[in-house]
Amino acid sequence: MNSHRLHFIRLGKHLKSVRLPDRFCAIDALSDVFSFGKLCRLCVSLLLLIGLTGNSVLAKTAAEVFAQVSECVVVIHNYDNSNKLQSLGSGIVISSGHVITNYHVIEKAGRLTVLYQGKEYPARPGYTDRFRDVCSLDVSGLEASKLIPGDTNQLKVGSKVYAIGAPQGLELTFSDGIISGLRDVDKGHYIQTTAPISLGSSGGGLFDEEGRLIGIPTYFFKQGQQLNFALPVEWIIDLPNRHAVANQVNRVDSDWTYQVNSLEEKQDWGGMIVLCTKWTTQVPSSSDAWGYLGFAHLQKGDLALAIDALQNAIRIRPDYAHYWADLGIAYGREGETVRKIEAYRQAVRINNDFALGWINLGIAYVQNGDFDKAVDAYQQAVRINPDDASVWFNTGLVCRDAGQAAKAVDAFEHAVRIAPENAQYRLKLGEAYGLIDQRARQIEAYNEALRIKQDYDDAWVSLGVVYGIAGREAEEREAYLKALRINPGHNAALFNLGKDYLEHNNREEAREIYSRLKRLNPELAQLFFTDFNKLMFPRRIL
Numbered sequence: 001m002n003s004h005r006l007h008f009i010r011l012g013k014h015l016k017s018v019r020l021p022d023r024f025c026a027i028d029a030l031s032d033v034f035s036f037g038k039l040c041r042l043c044v045s046l047l048l049l050i051g052l053t054g055n056s057v058l059a060k061t062a063a064e065v066f067a068q069v070s071e072c073v074v075v076i077h078n079y080d081n082s083n084k085l086q087s088l089g090s091g092i093v094i095s096s097g098h099v100i101t102n103y104h105v106i107e108k109a110g111r112l113t114v115l116y117q118g119k120e121y122p123a124r125p126g127y128t129d130r131f132r133d134v135c136s137l138d139v140s141g142l143e144a145s146k147l148i149p150g151d152t153n154q155l156k157v158g159s160k161v162y163a164i165g166a167p168q169g170l171e172l173t174f175s176d177g178i179i180s181g182l183r184d185v186d187k188g189h190y191i192q193t194t195a196p197i198s199l200g201s202s203g204g205g206l207f208d209e210e211g212r213l214i215g216i217p218t219y220f221f222k223q224g225q226q227l228n229f230a231l232p233v234e235w236i237i238d239l240p241n242r243h244a245v246a247n248q249v250n251r252v253d254s255d256w257t258y259q260v261n262s263l264e265e266k267q268d269w270g271g272m273i274v275l276c277t278k279w280t281t282q283v284p285s286s287s288d289a290w291g292y293l294g295f296a297h298l299q300k301g302d303l304a305l306a307i308d309a310l311q312n313a314i315r316i317r318p319d320y321a322h323y324w325a326d327l328g329i330a331y332g333r334e335g336e337t338v339r340k341i342e343a344y345r346q347a348v349r350i351n352n353d354f355a356l357g358w359i360n361l362g363i364a365y366v367q368n369g370d371f372d373k374a375v376d377a378y379q380q381a382v383r384i385n386p387d388d389a390s391v392w393f394n395t396g397l398v399c400r401d402a403g404q405a406a407k408a409v410d411a412f413e414h415a416v417r418i419a420p421e422n423a424q425y426r427l428k429l430g431e432a433y434g435l436i437d438q439r440a441r442q443i444e445a446y447n448e449a450l451r452i453k454q455d456y457d458d459a460w461v462s463l464g465v466v467y468g469i470a471g472r473e474a475e476e477r478e479a480y481l482k483a484l485r486i487n488p489g490h491n492a493a494l495f496n497l498g499k500d501y502l503e504h505n506n507r508e509e510a511r512e513i514y515s516r517l518k519r520l521n522p523e524l525a526q527l528f529f530t531d532f533n534k535l536m537f538p539r540r541i542l
Contacts, residue, residue, distance in 0.1 A: 059209035065162050066174050068211040071145050073204065074116045075166045076101055076123070076137070081110035087353050087384065090165040090204035091137065092213065093144035099123065099137040100236050101203030102218050103130050104321065104351045106137070114139045127239040131287075133218055133319050133350075134235050150212035152188040152232040155179055163195040163217055163228070165204025177228075188232030191215045197228045202352060206230040218319075218350075256283070260292050272296040280312075287317035291326070298330050306330045321351035328360060340364050348380070355384040359391070362398060371402030382414070389418035393425055396432065405435035423453040430462060442466050457487040464496060476500065491521050498528055 060068070076099070078087040089105030091114065099114055106112055112123040114137065126136035159179045166172055177195030184190075191206060197217045206215035215230030235242075256279045263272040276293035283289055294309035310327040317323065328343030344361035348354055362377035378395040385391050396411035412429035419425055430445030446463040449456055464479030477500055483493040498513030517525035 059160065060211055062162065062174075062176055065207060065209070065211045066164070069147070069162070069164055069205060069207050069213075070172060070174070071117075072147050073164055073166055073172060074099055074114045076105055076203065077113045077115065077120070078106060078109045079111040079113070080108070083111065088167075089202050089353070090167070092147070092203070092205040092216070093142065094136075094147050094149075094213070094236070096143045097139055097141070098126065099139055099142070100216060101135060101137065102216060103128055103133045103135045104353070105203045106135060112137065114142065116142055116144070127242075129235070129239060129242045131317050131319065132231060132235050132242070134216060134231060134239065136236075136239055148210075148212045149233055149237070150208050150210075150214035152182070152191060152214055152234060155182060155189060155191070155208070155214065157182060160209045161191075161193050161195050161214070162207045162209075162211075163193070163197050163204065163230075164207070165197065165202075165217065185232065187238050188234035190232060191230040193228050193230065195228060256286075257288060257292075264292075264296075267299070269296050269300040273300065273302075276309075280309075285316060287313045287320065287323070290316065291320075291323050294323075294330070295326055298326060298333075301333075303330050303334050307334070319350050321347040321354045321357055324350065325354070325357050325360060328364070332364065337364070337368055341368065348377075352380075353384050355381050355388075355391070358384070359394070362394075366398060366401065371398065374398045375402050375404060375407065382411070386414075387418060389415045389422065389425065392418065393428065396428060400428075400432060400435065405432060408432040409436060421452055423449040423456050423459065426452065427456070427459050427462060430459075430466075434466065439466060439470055443470075455486045457483045457490050457493065460486070461490065461493045461496065464493070468496075468500070473500070473504075489520055491517070491524055494520070495524055495528065 072093045074091040074093055076089045076091045077085055078089065080086045086108075087105070089101055091099040091101035091105070093116070094100050106125060112125070114121045114123045116139075121139045121142050123137040123139045126138045128135040157179050161177060161179055163175050163177070164172060173196075175196040177193050179191060180194050181192030182189040183192070191214065193206065195206070197204075202218055204217050205213050206217055208214050213236075214233050216233075216236070217228065217230045256275070259275055260272060260279075263275060273293065273296045276289055276296055279286065279289040280293055290309050290313035294306045294313060297303070297306035297309055307327065307330045310323055310330060313320070313323045314327065324343050324347035328340045328347065331337075331340035331343055341361065341364045344357055344364055347357035348361060351357065358377045358381040362374045362381065365371070365374035365377060375395075375398055378391070378398050381391050382388075382395055392411050392415040396408045396415060399405075399408035399411055409429070409432045412425060412432050415425045416422070416429055426445050426449035430442045430449065433439075433442040433445060443463065443466055446459050446466065449459040450463070453459070460479045460483035464476045464483070467473075467476035467479060477497065480493045480497040480500070483490050484497070487493070494513055494517050498510050498517065501507075501510040501513060514525055514528050517528060
């Protein structure tokens with residue numbers, strides 16, 4: 001029997017098309033439940049729980065585990081300050097009114113809501129721990145069933161586990177696998193598992209065979225094999241203590257941050273460097289201090305200093321995606337392509353919903369000539385921001401350069417649907433239609449671009465080219481002439497018009513074109529009278 005499969009279940013109370021392995025029936029365990037009012041005493045409760053349950057409880061079937069834990073899954077909506085939905089994530093209800101998720105799920109939120117059993121509740125951050133990437137949400141009015149905590153110190157490699165989440169807020173994903181690795185961390189064990197974790201499932205839950213919460217999935221790698229991780233349940237229990245300590249640090253940091261932000265708004269990078277240097281001296285354990293210092297050096301072009309500061313920030317807080325992204329930028333400007341790509345990859349490993357990280361990674365792949373990987377990166381960006389026309393547009397450009405014409409058409413069509421009055425998007429959509437020989441649609445797209453922007457010289461040239469391919473010679477020539485009325489120095493329009501004159505034996509007109517090209521672009525003028533059949537150029541150029 002396959003030990004790890006992905007099962008899709010409609011969000012709600014009922015299973016849908018689920019294939020689950022048969023297991024022996026289970027005996028209910030004696031247990032405590034999560035209560036944030038008792039979190040500080042929960043460690044003692046857990047010790048009692050372990051003593052009560054021990055190994056006397058038989059494993060539950062997958063269906064029983066799902067029935068037990070599915071009612072605890074919520075979808076978290078992260079809105080920006082303009083009330084625009086900027087990301088979705090999963091969460092786990094650990095007790096009535098309290099939800100656990102990853103910190104990056106709520107980062108930079110202007111407003112938060114929790115969707116639970118078809119009802120949306122307002123939420124606000126409770127305890128937070130950015131370093132460990134875990135936080136709680138206070139959700140007034142949310143009533144939920146009890147959730148049983150586990151203990152990662154009792155786990156063994158090879159033990160059966162189940163992962164559950166709600167990617168994109170549409171369906172629950174429920175998968176099974178085994179623990180493939182355990183890494184000692186403060187208070188517990190970081191868990192590596194073979195249970196598939198779907199994109200967007202950050203903040204969901206990882207459960208043992210008895211349906212006890214043992215971890216929170218946070219990110220995964222895809223490097224020839226799937227490596228899925230979960231932070232330990234003990235970090236949830238430790239949240240109140242960590243939050244209290246962090247508040248003391250944050251109170252100090254907030255004073256510095258206010259001053260730094262003021263300098264950043266003025267783009268006073270020198271002043272920002274001076275201030276952040278003092279900050280790192282007085283509070284050397286502040287990752288924000290080193291991160292801001294690295295950013296300021298980056299803006300000023302002091303790349304070696306920027307890299308050093310950002311590496312210090314990462315040493316203090318290795319799971320913060322933005323530090324890795326800034327480090328990638330610094331490496332890129334230093335010409336260190338391999339390190340740049342690896343830094344961006346680390347950023348999106350940490351936060352799979354970090355759209356800018358995926359875009360930067362895509363650009364890096366393009367610059368490195370890895371177009372297929374660039375396409376994959378940009379498709380992640382549009383997954384995160386499906387309503388951003390510019391992301392779709394750039395995805396189309398990358399797909400085109402990768403030779404994936406059908407995907408390019410699809411991406412440009414998405415961009416046009418979102419921003420129908422953008423002439424450039426229409427132009428590139430027309431070019432993509434040309435790649436798949438859809439001439440009628442190509443002409444229509446160019447005409448739409450010209451409807452939006454009548455003086456769009458590039459669109460007139462492109463329209464002339466496709467008219468020429470279609471054998472509409474009079475319209476072809478007129479399109480080039482219109483482009484030249486708008487921009488008399490348009491090299492492609494001159495070249496193509498001159499070629500048209502040559503083909504029709506209009507020598508005087510062709511000679512005039514040659515003279516103009518010679519002044520504007522001697523190299524292109526030389527090509528004008530070259531044997532075109534031997535050139536690696538098309539009949540018309542753009």
